[in-house]
Amino acid sequence: MPLDTAKTTERRSAVIKALGHPSRLLIAESLMNGEQCVCDLKELVGSDMSTVSKHLSLMREAGVLNCEKRGLNIYYSLACDCLGEFLRCVDKLACGGNKNTCC
Amino acid sequence: MPLDTAKTTERRSAVIKALGHPSRLLIAESLMNGEQCVCDLKELVGSDMSTVSKHLSLMREAGVLNCEKRGLNIYYSLACDCLGEFLRCVDKLACGGNKNTCC
DNA sequence: CATCTATTTGGTTATTTAGCCAAATAGATG
DNA sequence: CATCTATTTGGCTAAATAACCAAATAGATG
Numbered sequence: 001m002p003l004d005t006a007k008t009t010e011r012r013s014a015v016i017k018a019l020g021h022p023s024r025l026l027i028a029e030s031l032m033n034g035e036q037c038v039c040d041l042k043e044l045v046g047s048d049m050s051t052v053s054k055h056l057s058l059m060r061e062a063g064v065l066n067c068e069k070r071g072l073n074i075y076y077s078l079a080c081d082c083l084g085e086f087l088r089c090v091d092k093l094a095c096g097g098n099k100n101t102c103c
Numbered sequence: 104m105p106l107d108t109a110k111t112t113e114r115r116s117a118v119i120k121a122l123g124h125p126s127r128l129l130i131a132e133s134l135m136n137g138e139q140c141v142c143d144l145k146e147l148v149g150s151d152m153s154t155v156s157k158h159l160s161l162m163r164e165a166g167v168l169n170c171e172k173r174g175l176n177i178y179y180s181l182a183c184d185c186l187g188e189f190l191r192c193v194d195k196l197a198c199g200g201n202k203n204t205c206c
Numbered sequence: 207c208a209t210c211t212a213t214t215t216g217g218t219t220a221t222t223t224a225g226c227c228a229a230a231t232a233g234a235t236g
Numbered sequence: 237c238a239t240c241t242a243t244t245t246g247g248c249t250a251a252a253t254a255a256c257c258a259a260a261t262a263g264a265t266g
Contacts, residue, residue, distance in 0.1 A: 073213085
């Protein structure tokens with residue numbers, strides 16, 4: 001059973017990285033309730049709008065988000081409905097962390 | 104429906120980060136076939152052993168890996184059997200990334 | 207067309223993360 | 237007990253990431 005090519009690994013890790021920053025994770029979770037524009041997300045995260053914008057671009061480039069301009073705003077939304085499942089996996093992985101007293 | 108506390112978000116993102124580096128992802132995937140010692144993983148990753156060791160510590164601290172010393176070696180293993188499911192989610196998220204031509 | 211609003215981009219600095227080497231540790235073996 | 241082996245730790249440098257501010261852009265509105 002061969003491991004993935006380096007390219008697949010890079011791609012996967014880009015997706016994972018896109019969700020591995022606290023602000024970005026918060027954004028993704030919030031978008032589970034539906035699309036939001038940048039200024040909404042700026043409120044949520046509490047950083048400068050340019051910072052939020054950059055987080056959003058990164059997530060979009062990784063394929064995690066889509067965006068659509070309507071009127072004055074740009075609305076971001078999850079590109080895939082599987083984030084909930086993803087987070088359940090993360091939480092399961094997270095609680096493996098109790099018994100690691102060794103070495 | 105309130106979002107998580109900051110602490111939960113930090114914890115989750117630590118787990119996600121622990122898997123979001125190419126070398127670490129490779130390690131995790133390889134451990135799906137069973138435990139391995141540091142020098143095996145050094146071969147796999149192709150970095151200095153100290154570098155690999157630091158990746159492993161980080162993953163262990165995040166709760167993703169366990170380790171156990173036997174004889175001269177320290178064997179690392181996945182702390183949770185849900186990594187396969189996690190990766191399936193990642194791949195689904197990854198292929199959302201085709202249609203994002205907008206803005 | 208001038209202006210206003212929402213967002214992105216560029217530039218800069220600070221912080222974090224990764225990698226390597228050398229030295230320390232801990233346990234096994236002669 | 238001296239030594240050997242596998243791993244970790246500390247120190248350092250380089251590279252990547254994050255944050256902010258100021259300026260640019262693009263589209264809506266008067």
